[in-house]
Amino acid sequence: MLAILGYLMVVVFMFLIMTKRLTALIALMLIPALFAIVGGFTNELGEMALTGIKELAPTGVMLMFAILYFGIMIDAGLFDPVVGKILQVVKGDPLKITVGTAVLVLIISLDGDGTTTYMITISAMLPLYKRVGMNPLILASIAVLGNAVMNITPWAGAMARVVSALHVEMSDVFVPLIPAMAGGILWVIFTAYVFGLRERKRLGVIDLENLDSELIAYAEQAATVEQTGYKRPKLLWVNFGLTVLLMTGLIMGIMPLQVLFMLGFAIAIMINYPNIDLQKERISAHAGNVLAVASLVFAAGIFTGILSGTKMVAAMANSLVSIIPDALGPYFPVITAIVSLPFTFFMSNDAYYFGILPILAEAASTYGVDSLDIARASLMGPAVHLLSPLVASTYLLVGMSKVDFGEFQRFAFPWAIGTSVIMILVSIAVGAISL
Known part of the structure; x- marks a missing residue:
């Protein structure tokens, strides 16, 4: 009876959020509470929900301050020189343009936010693609593949959901996947190289010696925040060094991720915006993103606690x-990695990671498979997931690139599959996913 009730709860949850009858935030709280009452667990409802919330509290704290940290870095202009340099180097060579696009996407995607990545990348590169006559589907595809690979960083949405759903340590999931991420990065650059060779063969190298300086200036400006008063170019190397130290500390596990990002954010905002009023303004500017992510994590605590x-x-x-x-x-684990591709395409991240993944992990445990193996395996499908019509940021990408959604899916799908296959193979080879 419990199994039937559980499956029914997952189906109702998935149906409501996939048909947009409820937001994921509301569904994560109301649906499990309703089914707990139906199952006769009314008296234990509050305790179970609170237990789940307490278990996810550290994850929520980490995500809050990770978003604030990278928000400050973007505001201060940490990534702006990269954009400008890429535009100067690639000039009129389609091969350099596509590889430059891949490098830009991979760097910008470090903040874990697809919307930010697409806005910066497309704004910076689309004018150049148009000027040279390159296929904008290539730009959109490189953007989505690069963002997908970086979507398994500890502060990205997919990783946050996995850790929340399975109650595992973030570093235990992420660090073994670094080689897989490296393999995915190489695949994205290789894909961009192939695209560039095709376009170079079709178009040749375009002479852009007379390219209007306004084009470059427009692209550079579009790729940054409009309020140039927040830029801190003199602190570029300080911000870069701080970010490198933060990433090093994260990989080495010198202290909990929550503390690392809290301290990193505090240092970053004091260095870049010592004025208290300006600090408040910058925090308020990113409050929407923080609230959206943190509230989702705590709501997930109710879902997983009751489940x-x-x-x-x-x-x-x-x-x-x-x-x-x-x-x-x-x-x-291998089965989980493979099925994560269609699962994450046909259902939202919330439906898969909160509804399906705990079931897979529990089933795997009966065979002696560690939940960490299942956690890592479940992160192999972001490239395919981001082509799903259920992903809001993909509509932003398609709209900004001015391409048809269906054409974009057909064009990018084989390369997305390739990205997942490479990451799965590397994960197996290094033992991140047991075989």
Whole structure:
């Protein structure tokens, strides 16, 4: 009975958020509470929900301050020289332009926000693509692939959901996946290289010696925040050094991620905006992003707390295990990695990571598979996921690139599959996903 109730809860949850009848935030709180009451767990409802919230509190804190940190770095202009330099170097060579686009996307995607990545990349590069006559589908595809690879950083949405859903340590999931991310980065650059060779063969190298300086200036300006008064070019190397130290500390695990980002943000905002009123203004400017992410994490605590507390997830996992041949049990991580591609395409991140992933992890545990293996395996599908019509930021990408959504999907899909395959193979090779 618990298994049926659990499956029904997941189906209702997925249906409501995929049909946009409820937002993920509201559904994560109301749907599990409703089903807990139906299942006769009214008296334990509050305790189970609070337990889930407490378990996810550290993740929520980390994400809040990670968003604020990278928001300050963007405001201060840390990434602006990269944009300008790429535009100067690539000139009229389609090959240099595509590879330059890939480098730009990978750097900008460090903030973990697809919307920011697309806005900066497309604004900076589209004028150049138009001037040279290159296919804008290439620009959109490189942008989505690069952003997908960087979507497994600790402060990105997919990683946050995995950690929230399975209650595992962020560093334990992320650090073993660094080689897979490196493989994905190389694949994105290779893809950009192939695209560039094709365009160079089709168009040749365009002489842009007489390219209007206004074009470059426009692209550079469009790629940055409009309020130039917030820029801190004299602090560029200070901000770069601080970011490198932060990333080093994250990888080495010298202290909890939450503390690292809290201290990093405090130092960054004091260095760049010592005026208290300006600090308040910059924090307020990023408050919307912070609230959206943090509220989702805490709402997920209610969902996962109830799912676990009622034992629904255990019952669902047992029912799932019963239909999987025993011979395939040890390969559950690889199976999870493969099925993450279609799952994350046909359903939202919230539906998959909060609804399906806990079931897979519980089922895998019966075969002695660690939940960390399942956590890492579930992160192999972002490239395919970002081509889904369920992803809001993809509509922004398509709109800014001025391409048809269907054409974009057909054009990028084989390369997205390639990205996931490369990351899965590298993960298996280094032992991040057990085989």
